Amino acid sequence: MEPQPPTHPSSPEPSQRVDVNNRLKRFSTFWIGCILFVAFGLASLVLGIGFNKPAASSIDKVTSKRRVMIKRNVDKAHAGAREKALLSFERVGSHFLETAPAPDEKPEFVLPGSATQKRKASGGSGIVIPADFPEVDPDAPVDIAVMERGKATFAICSACHGLEGEGMYHINKTGPPLADSEWVTGPVANLIAIQFRGLSGPIEVNGEKYTPVAPMAPLPLDNDSIAAVLTYIRNSFGNKASPVTPEQVEAMRGELGKPMLSPADLIPPTVATSSN
Numbered sequence: 001m002e003p004q005p006p007t008h009p010s011s012p013e014p015s016q017r018v019d020v021n022n023r024l025k026r027f028s029t030f031w032i033g034c035i036l037f038v039a040f041g042l043a044s045l046v047l048g049i050g051f052n053k054p055a056a057s058s059i060d061k062v063t064s065k066r067r068v069m070i071k072r073n074v075d076k077a078h079a080g081a082r083e084k085a086l087l088s089f090e091r092v093g094s095h096f097l098e099t100a101p102a103p104d105e106k107p108e109f110v111l112p113g114s115a116t117q118k119r120k121a122s123g124g125s126g127i128v129i130p131a132d133f134p135e136v137d138p139d140a141p142v143d144i145a146v147m148e149r150g151k152a153t154f155a156i157c158s159a160c161h162g163l164e165g166e167g168m169y170h171i172n173k174t175g176p177p178l179a180d181s182e183w184v185t186g187p188v189a190n191l192i193a194i195q196f197r198g199l200s201g202p203i204e205v206n207g208e209k210y211t212p213v214a215p216m217a218p219l220p221l222d223n224d225s226i227a228a229v230l231t232y233i234r235n236s237f238g239n240k241a242s243p244v245t246p247e248q249v250e251a252m253r254g255e256l257g258k259p260m261l262s263p264a265d266l267i268p269p270t271v272a273t274s275s276n
């Protein structure tokens with residue numbers, strides 16, 4: 001007789017015995033599977049933590065000393081830079097405190113046709129030269145720095161009078177020439193008054209008659225700029241005449257606000273022989 005596998009009392013059929021065996025196998029396989037699963041999980045957990053931690057901490061150990069040193073150096077450098085910055089701020093700040101601001105020279109501007117202009121105009125339309133008008137030696141040397149400044153200011157005038165003082169009249173009937181103009185080398189008071197009051201009306205320059213489409217508007221710049229630009233036009237484009245000083249311009253400030261000049265208001269250039 002063949003040895004029979006242990007049988008369950010409630011399962012007498014051979015087919016059912018095989019079933020019982022399979023159930024046992026399945027039961028144990030299930031638990032072994034569970035244990036393996038948990039064991040594998042635990043192992044990977046332990047290994048995972050183990051792999052991460054020692055690697056990081058070992059790099060930390062190697063570099064921490066160096067990092068502390070670097071941080072200390074950086075902190076020191078920062079502190080030094082801050083000290084330097086504070087020092088320079090202090091220097092700049094004290095400089096600002098020491099140097100008092102100088103007020104900009106604001107040229108007075110009187111609107112043509114305004115009440116101020118009319119009040120100022122009550123003195124008549126002619127040019128008034130004050131008794132203490134400063135004279136300048138016709139042969140006085142011309143300052144190169146003044147010429148430079150005058151050339152810069154002349155950029156405004158060149159729009160109507162041409163870059164070389166040739167005038168723009170032949171192109172668009174605006175400014176007559178300043179080159180070879182008896183007005184330019186003539187009395188300084190005329191030139192200053194033209195700046196303050198403008199000029200309108202047919203004018204003869206170097207034997208030619210000009211009837212510009214628009215008058216020359218007043219250009220009341222500051223004293224230094226007017227002196228420089230007038231010195232420049234009197235000593236450029238072939239012209240040669242005495243320099244104009246800011247004091248002379250200041251002396252003529254009374255002209256500012258008077259009505260626009262006509263050529264008849266100007267001092268005839270041929271009469272004034274002293275050229276100022």
Ligand code: HEC
Nearest residue numbers: 156157160174175176177181183199200201203212215216
């Ligand atoms: C918008 C155009 C214009 C500008 C800018 C201008 N002028 Fe004139 N200027 C004229 C006109 C136009 C006349 C002639 C006015 C008239 O008689 O009707 C004139 C006349 C003159 C005259 C006398 C006439 C002559 O040709 O000698 C002088 C000097 C003069 N200008 C100087 C200047 C100076 C200096 C500047 C710059 C600071 C200047 N002008 C800027 C238009 C201008």
